[in-house]
Structures are given as structure tokens and as C-alpha cells.
Amino acid sequence: MTDAITFPDVRIVLVETTHPGNIGAAARAMKNMGLSRLVLVAPRDFPNEKAVWRSASASDVVESAVVADSVADAIADCQLVIGTSARDRRIPWPMLEPRECGEKVFSEATAGNAVAILFGREARGLKNEELQQCHYHVNIPTAEAYSSLNLAMAVQVIAYEILQAARGDAPLEAPWDMEFASAESVEHLIDHLEQTLIEVGFHDPDNPRQLMTRLRRLLTRVRLDAMEVNILRGFLSAIEKKIR
Amino acid sequence: MTDAITFPDVRIVLVETTHPGNIGAAARAMKNMGLSRLVLVAPRDFPNEKAVWRSASASDVVESAVVADSVADAIADCQLVIGTSARDRRIPWPMLEPRECGEKVFSEATAGNAVAILFGREARGLKNEELQQCHYHVNIPTAEAYSSLNLAMAVQVIAYEILQAARGDAPLEAPWDMEFASAESVEHLIDHLEQTLIEVGFHDPDNPRQLMTRLRRLLTRVRLDAMEVNILRGFLSAIEKKIR
Incomplete structure (x- = not known):
């Protein structure tokens, strides 16, 4: 035991x-x-x-x-x-x-x-x-x-x-300077990104190919921290503001 | 197996x-x-x-x-x-x-x-x-x-x-489906990203804070593959086309 x-x-x-x-x-x-x-x-x-x-x-x-x-x-x-x-x-x-x-x-x-x-x-x-x-x-x-x-x-x-x-001697993860993002906040980011991709005409939901899968893979494997999610959300909002 | x-x-x-x-x-x-x-x-x-x-x-x-x-x-x-x-x-x-x-x-x-x-x-x-x-x-x-x-x-x-x-040491790592991006192509992506961030008004080069450092850390640690670089470059170009 x-x-x-x-x-x-x-x-x-x-x-x-x-x-x-x-x-x-x-x-x-x-x-x-x-x-x-x-x-x-x-x-x-x-x-x-x-x-x-x-x-x-x-x-x-x-x-x-x-x-x-x-x-x-x-x-x-x-x-x-x-x-x-x-x-x-x-x-x-x-x-x-x-x-x-x-x-x-x-x-x-x-x-x-x-x-x-x-x-x-x-x-x-x-x-x-x-x-x-x-x-x-x-x-x-x-x-x-x-x-x-x-x-x-x-x-x-x-x-x-x-x-x-x-x-055992499992190595402890090096401390990061920000807390990691929650799964939910990343889902919201991906939703926001998809919306923006559609608005700028880069993504056609009727012909999606593998675009969102590839972006999802990128955004999950990088293990975003909470500030990175905020930065990317801010960038997407700035794009929308500019084009509307 | x-x-x-x-x-x-x-x-x-x-x-x-x-x-x-x-x-x-x-x-x-x-x-x-x-x-x-x-x-x-x-x-x-x-x-x-x-x-x-x-x-x-x-x-x-x-x-x-x-x-x-x-x-x-x-x-x-x-x-x-x-x-x-x-x-x-x-x-x-x-x-x-x-x-x-x-x-x-x-x-x-x-x-x-x-x-x-x-x-x-x-x-x-x-x-x-x-x-x-x-x-x-x-x-x-x-x-x-x-x-x-x-x-x-x-x-x-x-x-x-x-x-x-x-x-034994049989590797499990599945082969990636794309070749990894070159350092040069990632540098070009980061340059392009910075340009776009400025154009949409999200980034002020005169008051940069840590923005580009944080985005650079994100884009290097994820080990982008070549197709991901192409997708992100395409997204940035679509934004520019839309706002110009």
C-alpha cells in the first residue's frame, strides 16, 4: 500500500x-x-x-x-x-x-x-x-x-x-507563468475563430475540408494558457470591429 | 498494436x-x-x-x-x-x-x-x-x-x-501527416502576424508590452507543421484583403 x-x-x-x-x-x-x-x-x-x-x-x-x-x-x-x-x-x-x-x-x-x-x-x-x-x-x-x-x-x-x-520520481512540470486555459475557454476561442474565418471569407462551412480540424489540433496541442486565449480573443474581436 | x-x-x-x-x-x-x-x-x-x-x-x-x-x-x-x-x-x-x-x-x-x-x-x-x-x-x-x-x-x-x-523502446509516436515548418517560414509568419495586428489596431509597436513575445512563444512551442503555416498565412492575407 x-x-x-x-x-x-x-x-x-x-x-x-x-x-x-x-x-x-x-x-x-x-x-x-x-x-x-x-x-x-x-x-x-x-x-x-x-x-x-x-x-x-x-x-x-x-x-x-x-x-x-x-x-x-x-x-x-x-x-x-x-x-x-x-x-x-x-x-x-x-x-x-x-x-x-x-x-x-x-x-x-x-x-x-x-x-x-x-x-x-x-x-x-x-x-x-x-x-x-x-x-x-x-x-x-x-x-x-x-x-x-x-x-x-x-x-x-x-x-x-x-x-x-x-x-516514483516523476519529474514535476516546470512552472508556467500563467494558468492553463480551461477546456471551455478554448472551445469558445475555437467558435470565435471559426466565426471570424467565415466573416473574412477564408472558411466556407459548406465546404469545410479539414480546416477547422487542423486549427483545432493546433489549438489543443499547444496547451494555451489563459492569457494567450485572451490575446487571441482580443485579436479576433479587433478584426471583427475593423471589418464590420 | x-x-x-x-x-x-x-x-x-x-x-x-x-x-x-x-x-x-x-x-x-x-x-x-x-x-x-x-x-x-x-x-x-x-x-x-x-x-x-x-x-x-x-x-x-x-x-x-x-x-x-x-x-x-x-x-x-x-x-x-x-x-x-x-x-x-x-x-x-x-x-x-x-x-x-x-x-x-x-x-x-x-x-x-x-x-x-x-x-x-x-x-x-x-x-x-x-x-x-x-x-x-x-x-x-x-x-x-x-x-x-x-x-x-x-x-x-x-x-x-x-x-x-x-x-522495449519501441516508439509509439504516430508519424505526423505533414512535414514540420522551417524556422524561416515561422519567422515570416510571425512578421506577417505582427503586420496584421498593427493593421487591425490590436498592436501598437510604440507600446508593445509583451504581446509579440507571448505570441512568439506560442508559435514556437507548438512546432507548427508546413500546412498550418500555410493556413495561418492564408487567414492573415484574407483579413488584409477584407480591410484594405
Whole structure:
């Protein structure tokens, strides 16, 4: 047992989970590894006694789970968002190994940032639009013959690596001079940017191609701080003022 | 996915498992991580369709499981035997961390040794007489509040570390889809941005404060790719065209 390691704000976000047993098993895996904040986005069957039963002695985690309507709601105030993903995506995103993920989550949580780790549906994982709200993707390596992990097993591996990092010599993140922007403020920035792109005639929503996906990838992977968001919003407002 | 890593003789030995669902979940975890040899010592309820159902696409592992009467029978021909254990035992035994365990198992299996890893009963683990047949004990660190992992979760963590050891330094980083931008092209972008900021009245070169330094920090740390530079240059040109 590892004494008294606390994770001030690391939340595990399960998106549209079908089987309540998986919610319970994930809660147990979390508590075993010292995590307690569970967020359920539109679960298919919750509350359900199977979730409590499978959680064994982690029923407190199940019972205090927060239900959210959307991924955006679940992560609105988070400053680091990581999505679990199979490796191959058309537009590559910054990737972490589970071990790197554990170190990053621990060091950022210790620095006071709110962290969310997203886990997708049992059969289909996270949608592209959900993955594109993440700063990083994490992929759990598997054998070639069978690559689909059970949902709670994936939570177990990721939570295990967070506790490993907490126990070990995980390097602490160099301090930044500003606090990182929340997921919600970045979403507002991206909305504002899209509006401005349309107004200056650079973006045609009827023929979007990959433009917004590429800009979204840029603006998530850079991990904007709060002042940068303010600067960019100010620039967009100045453009609008000038052209109206 | 990790290509074609094979573990010549690494067997997972589950001792007197009560719930057949745990056997199936353990089999899935094994196959996900490239292990296939499952040995069941005196299982309480096996064969059972729940084991097959919970194994998902690892029913081959369940169906080829070998049933043994005792731990001694299960490990008779093994040259390295590791038992999972809670940490505190009256007589200390050589201990491995899960990560060390993964490395040891992989290196010995690669050298041709037959390896067994023992997992005990759901409620009570391995008996002392069983643990004393092991060369090493391995303990999965947990949080203080709840130290009892589900059996299949423990198999998942140990099997994950074996595959991690086998993968070694295999890079996970997905190739980026575009070449990274040259330093010169980023300098031109920053010049263009500054010009536009002045034209829309957001930046006063006579009173620059930290604006350009902050934007430069943003645009260098994100490691822009060539297409992103083109997109941003195109956006700036569209703004200029609109306001002139």
C-alpha cells in the first residue's frame, strides 16, 4: 500500500458506457489506485445495482459519480484533457504512452491543474469530435492478435500508471507563468475563430475540408494558457470591429 | 498494436478461482497482452459459459486452459515461478515491482526458460505454502484506502508490464501527416502576424508590452507543421484583403 497520495483533481470520464458492470469495475480500479472522481457522460444504464456490486468496496466512487450530458460539459473546467484512443487516426494527434500519461497526469495534478482522462464506448471508443477536444491521446499497447481491451481494464492500466508516477520520481512540470486555459475557454476561442474565418471569407462551412480540424489540433496541442486565449480573443474581436 | 511478440512459455496460473467470470476476464487480459497459456488449479466452477462470455474474443485461451490439481503440478516443469502477493508476509521473500516482474519474465522467457506467474483466490490470495514455492513475489502497489484488486485486473497489470518489457523502446509516436515548418517560414509568419495586428489596431509597436513575445512563444512551442503555416498565412492575407 502506498500512503496518502492524493490526486487533487484527476477525473476519470466514461463516455456513454453501455454496461453498468463496467462502471463498477472501473470505480474499483480507480479506488485501488487512489482516484475517486468519476464522471459519466450519458451512461446507458445508470444508476444500476450492477455498478455498485461490481465496484466491491468502491461503492462510494460509484455513488458520488457525476453524470454529465456531454464531453464538453464533463471537461469544461479542465486544463489538461487526455483521450484514450486506438492508434490509427486520419489526422494524427500528440500521443502519450500509458507511462508518459501517468507521469504527465501526476505532475500536472500536483501543480494544481484540473485533469480529465476520457474513455470511450465499449464497442466504438471515442468519436473523432470527442478526441479532438483532447490535448493528448493515450494508447495502451496490445498484442496484434487482440487489441480491444475491456473498458475497466483500460481504466486499470491508466490508473496504475498514475499511481506508479506518484510513487516514483516523476519529474514535476516546470512552472508556467500563467494558468492553463480551461477546456471551455478554448472551445469558445475555437467558435470565435471559426466565426471570424467565415466573416473574412477564408472558411466556407459548406465546404469545410479539414480546416477547422487542423486549427483545432493546433489549438489543443499547444496547451494555451489563459492569457494567450485572451490575446487571441482580443485579436479576433479587433478584426471583427475593423471589418464590420 | 505490437507486431508478433511471442512469449514461448509464460503461463498464467489461477489458483482455486471462485468466479468463472474472472477466468474469462483474465483470459481476455492475457490475449490483449500477447499471452495465451492459462492454467487453472482446482477452479471452483469450470468449465462455465460465463468464462467464455467474459473472455469476449479470447475464448480460445479459455478453451485451451489446462486444469491442474495443485500448484505443484501446475509449475512442475517451470524454471521461474513468481507469486502475486500482498506485501506483508511474516517471512520476507525476494520482491519484485510489477515493472521489474515484466522485465524479468520477458528476459527469462526469451532465454528459453519456462515461466509461471501465480494468482491466488479472489478473497484470500495465495497460501503461504504456495508462496513458498516461488522464486519471487510480486506486489501491485495500491492506494491505502482500498488495496484489494480484482483478480483479472491483477492479471491485466502484470501482463501489461510483460508486454511493455517486450516492446522495449519501441516508439509509439504516430508519424505526423505533414512535414514540420522551417524556422524561416515561422519567422515570416510571425512578421506577417505582427503586420496584421498593427493593421487591425490590436498592436501598437510604440507600446508593445509583451504581446509579440507571448505570441512568439506560442508559435514556437507548438512546432507548427508546413500546412498550418500555410493556413495561418492564408487567414492573415484574407483579413488584409477584407480591410484594405
